[in-house]
Amino acid sequence: MPISPNQGSTGGGTLVTITGTNLANTSAVTFGNKPATNITQVSPTEVTxxxxxxxxxxxxxxxxxxxxxxxxxxxxxxAPFKSSLGTTSGPLAGGNTITVNGTGLSTATSVSFGGVTATPTVNSDSSVSVVVPAGAAAGPVPVSVTTAGGTNNGLSYTYVEAPTVTALSPTSGPASGGTAVTVTGTNLDTTDSVTFGGTPAPFAVINASTLSAVTPPGTAGAVDVVVTNPAGSDTVTAGYTYVAGPGI
Known part of the structure; x- marks a missing residue:
């Protein structure tokens, strides 16, 4: 007499299908010493x-x-317990793989990002991997994991859009570095790196359209400026020029 599924939440509420022979006129189904509810006679060989x-x-x-x-x-x-997301933000288009860490995840069947579900790959009882679905709009969404034991909520994932850079000011400075450069554009509030000629620069986000970076030392000449966030990057080709200092 097989049953499906053969596991469910400690809180109850799992709809179980029981198949066998001579099941007509079923009067009771028990789980251990507890009676089941909502017993339905489907056929002489099947009961739910x-x-x-x-x-x-x-x-x-x-x-x-x-x-x-x-x-x-x-x-x-x-019920599952989620402790953290391996990555807490990513592109609005989705497609990136992240991990969900916690306990009781071995029977995970779905992960929801703001109501959009994806099927995870179970790595262990403490970890699943999932490809993030596309989001509806940039911003945070709740994340929930559903297992045979139930659904657990409480984590947040942020969809972001790739940055764009529209202007740099000033566009030149000494090769010794140390020049404060104002970068303007869009989606700059999730910036995680700014480079001048491939060299990382310290920066501070002012708002979604403005950040300030301090040029690192460089070699005289024009260099690319690249602004990167979890969704991608934007490059201003030859956007900043290092100027050699005077010599006597």
Whole structure:
């Protein structure tokens, strides 16, 4: 007498299908010593029922006018607990793979990002990997994980759009570096790096359209300026010119 699924939440509420023989006129289904609810006679070989709350492994039995069946094991699974996301932000288009860390994740069947679900790959009871679906708009969305034990919420993932740079001011300075450069554009509030000629520069985000960077030392000549965030990067080709100091 197989049952499907053979595991469910400790809080109960799992719809279980029981198949076998001589199941007509089923009067009771029990999980351990607890009666199931919403028993439905589908056919003489199939019955459905909703599991009560419980813990561990219990035997499921069906009672008909002919007697009570042999028990078939059903396993109660605790609700998942999520502790962190391996990556907390990414492109609005999705497509990047992130990890969800926690406990009770071995039976994970879906991960929801703001209501859009994706099917995860289970790495272990403490980790799943999932390809992030596309978002509807830039900004944070709640993340939930559903397992045989239930659904757990509480984490947040932020969709971001790639930056664009429209202007630099000033556009030149000494090769010794140390020049404060104002960068204007869009989607700059999620910037995680600014480089001048491939060399990282210290920076401070002012708002979504403005940031300030301090040029690192460089070699005389024009260099590319690249602004990067989790969704991508924008390059201003030969956007800044290092000027050699005077010599006597």
């Amino acid at each position: 029922a909703v599991s009560p709350s419980g813990t561990g492994s219990v035997g499921v039995t069906v009672t008909t006018p002919g007697g009570t069946s042999n028990p078939v094991p059903f396993f109660y699974v605790g």
